[in-house]
Amino acid sequence: MLASSAPTDTRPGARTRPRAGVGADAARPDGVPKVRGEFGFSSDLWMDRMLWGKTLRSPHVSARIVAVDPSPALAIPGVRAVVTAADVPGRPTYGLEVPDQPVFASDVVRYHGEPVAAVAADHPETARAAARAIEVVYEPVEPVVDAERALDAPPLHPDGNLFRHLVIRHGDLDATGEVVVEGAYEVGMQDQAFMGPESGLAVPSEDGGIDLYVATQWLHVDRDQIAASLGMPAERVRLHLAGVGGAFGGREDVSLQIHLCLLALGTGRPVKMVYSRDESFFGHVHRHPAKMWFRHHATRDGDLVKVEARIVLDGGAYLSSSNAVLSNAACFAPGPYRVPNALIDAYAVRTNNPPCGAMRGFGAVQVCYGHEAQMDKLAAALGMDPVELRLHNALERFDRLVTGQVLTGAVPVRECIRAAVAHPLPPAPTPLDPPMARPGGAGLTADHADVRRGVGVAVSVKNVAYSEGFDDYATARVRLEAGVGGEPVATVVAATAEVGQGFVTVAQQIVREELGVVDVLLAPAGTNDIGSAGSSSASRQTWMSGGAIQLACAAIRRQLIARAAASWGCREDSVEWGAGEVVHEGTGERLGLAALLADGAVEAEHEHHHRPTVPLDADGQGDAHLSVMVAAHRAVVDVDPGLGLVKVVQVTTGQDVGRALNPTQVTGQIEGGIAQGIGLAVMEEIVLDEGRVKNPSFTDYLVPTTLDMPAVAATLVEEPEPDAPYGAKGVGEPPAISSGPAVLAAIRDATGLALSRAPVRPEDIALAGHQA
C-alpha cells in the first residue's frame, strides 16, 4: 500500500492545502488517515488465526533462577506455546553496541522486569493467565543499585560493571581562575512514555523465515539482532514498519521483536503482542540517571578558564547505548561555551537498576542541568547578569569544543540566546487571575499572596547524527515514471522509520523540490528491497535520509538530461534542468517530464554517508562529531513555596535549525520537546526503591497535560549548515535539552533555593528549610 500525496480525498477530514516543496508548510501524507482513526498502528494489526503473546517478567531486582517450569501454563486450554531461554536457537543475547542482554534470562535476572519467558495463546487474557502460571523458582540476591558502589562491587555480569570510563583532557589542566564555583547535581530517570505501546505481529513464512510488522526506530539493526538470535540468515527475517506511536529513543533497542518471532516460529501461526502500559515501562530503556560534580574557573572579567567535571551515569543492568550516551555527556559537559582548559572524568556503570539507553537529547540533557546551574552560580559570584555571562563566553564558528574539534558549521549561540530573551515576558500574576492558572492548578490550593515568580535562562549544545567514527549512512531509491494519464509520479523507497517526526512530509517536499513533480508516493518502509536508512534518532534523518533522497533525485535528473541530449543529438552540458522540464541551451527547445518518461521509468539509488568522524583518543580528543545544534530557552514560573508547587507560565526559545524545511513541523518538534523538558524538570521520574520500579503507570508517572504546558514562543534561527542538505540541521532534540534546566533556574530564582536535583519535587521546595 502506498501513501499518496495527492490530496484528492474530499471526504470529511480530508485536506485541500496546496502541495509544496522545501521550506513550505506541506501537509503530512499520513495526516488524513490519522485524524480519521484509520491509520494502522502496530497495535492495530490483525490476521486470521492470530495468537496473542505475553511476556513473563522477573518480580525480583536481582536473583538466581533455580528452575522454570512452563507445564502449568501449557496445561491451560488455549495456550499454544511457551518459550524460554532454552528455546533460543541462535545467539542467546542481543544489544545495540555489544550483545550483553539475554533474550530471556536463564541463570540470573539482573533487573526488575527482565523477561524470563513468553507465551502465545488464543486470547490475550489467556496469555496473561498463562504467563502468571509459569512456575519460576528464584533465589533473590542482594542487588547493587548505586552506581558509585557498583564500580567496586563484584561483577553483576561477565562483562563487568564498568561500561565505559572516558576522560577528556584539554588544554592546561593546572590552569586556575580567580573566581571558582563548584556544585553537585543529580538527574532522575525519565521515561520516553510514547503513547503507542510496544507492539507487533510476527508471521511465519513458507520459506521457514519470518515477517515481522513492528514499530521501531531502525528496521535493519532490529533485523540483524533478531536474525542472530533466531540463527537464521538476515534475508529470511523481513521487517516491515508498522505505524509508530512515538519513539523518543525508546524504540532503538529490541523489546518484543525476538520474543514474537520465537512464538510465531514455534506455533507456525501469526502472533501479535501489545505491551500494556505497565509492561511498556519495563519493556524499554530509560534516560540515564546522573550524578555530576562540576567546578568552573573564570577570570574576574567573566572569561571561562577551566571546567572540571565528574559524571556518573547509571546504565542499569545492560549496556544498550550507554557508551555513546556517556560520550555525549562528556563532550558537551561544558555547554555551548568557549572553554580553553577542561578535565572531564565520566563513567557509565552497570547496576541492577532498569537498563538505560537512548532518550531525546542523549547525554546532553543530564549535563545541561549541571553546566547551566554552574553558569548561574558563576554569574552570581562575578556579580554579572547570567545572560551577559553566557553571551560573553558563547561558542562561535571556528571555536573548539573541549575535544579539540574546530566547529566548522553554523554555531549561532548568541543569536539563539538573544532570540529567546527577546520575546515579551508574560504579565505578572494578579489576584484576579483564575485560581486554576496558579500553582496547583485544578487543586485550587495556591493563594495569590503566596505566589512568587521566577525567570531562568539555559542554553545547550548537542551533536547531530552518529559520532566517534561510526559509519553513519542512509539509503534511498527514487523512481520516476509516467503515471495514469501520463503525469509524472515519483516513488521513494527508504527504510526510514517515520515515528511521528514528519520525515514522510519532508521526503515528499524534497522530491517535489528536486524533480518538479507533484505526485510523490512513499513505499512502505521495510528491510526487503532497500539497504539501511540508519536510525530515526540523533536528529539525523532529515540530514541523512533526506540527503540520500536529494542525491538520488540528482542522479535521476542526470539520467533525464542524458535522454534529452540523445534525443536532440547534443552534448549533455547543453541541456539544462528547469522545474520539471529540460531546456536545450542552444535552441531553446524544451522537453517536459512526461515526454522524457515516454521511453520508460528512470530510477536511482543513493547511499548517503556523512563526513567521517573519528574516535576520541586517550585524552578524549578528536573530531568525533559531524556538527552541533544549539538552543536557548527562557522559562517563567510561578511557585507556591509553602506547598512546593510550580506552575510553568511561559517558555520562549531561540533554536538553531539551519533551515526550516517545514516551519509548522519544526514548531511542533520544538513545542513537543519543550513539553518533555518541562516534564523532566518538575514532574517526570521513574521512582526506584532498591531497584524496584514503583510507578509503572500514567497514574503514577506523570507526563505534562494541557494544564501543565505553558505558552511557548519560538524563534527559528536559520543559519544554513554548510554540509547539510538545504542547510537544514536536525530539530528534534535541542528543545528537550535546555528547556528543563531553564525551568530549574526559574524555580531557583523564585525561591532562592539551590535545588540541585531534577525533577524538582514538591518536598524539595516546601521542606527545604526543614532539612538539616
Add this chain to the structure above:
Amino acid sequence: MTSHDTTRAPGRREELEEEPTDAPAYEVASRYELHVNGAARTVEEAWLGESLLYVLRERLGLSGAKNACEQGECGSCSVLLDDVVVCACCVLAVDAVGSHVETVEGLTRRGVAADIQTALLDAGGVQCGFCTPGFVVAVYDLLRRRPDAGDLEVREALSGNLCRCTGYGRILEAVRAVQEERSRAGV
C-alpha cells in the same frame, strides 16, 4: 480471575470448540448486541471481562480508539457512550449493551468533526497520531457543549487526553481555529 460456572477460555469460536472444558474460569457470553455508530453489532462467544475498547478494536474492527494506557489516564480510547465521553478501556463491553456507542469512525462518517479534523492537520496538531482520534472525540464533545470555551476551559477539558509529541501547542491552535471559524459561520 473471575470464577463462575462457565469454564472455557476466551478465544475465537472455532478454536474454543476444539478445547477441553476443564479450563480456568472465564465466563463467556454466547451472544450480545452493541449499538455502535448507528448500527446493531453482534458479539458472540466473548469473555465477559472484555472492555468496550477491546471489543471495538478486536471484535468489531473499529481500531480508531487507541490503547495507550488501558486504565483511563490518557484519553486515547475516548468514545461517546450515550453522548458522554468515556474511556472505552474502563467500560465493560457488556455494560454498554442498550447504550449508543459512537467512535471516531462514526463521527468521521457523519462528518460532524470534519472541521476539527481539518484544523488539526492545518495547525500541525498531528505527529505520531496515536492520541489524535481521542482528541477528535474530546474536542468534538467540548465544542458542542461549550462552543465559546476560553483557553483555560479548553485546557481543562482536554487535560484527560495525553499527547507526548506535540506539547499541545498545535492542538490548542486547532481548537481556536475551529472556534473562530464556527463563530464566523454562525454555527
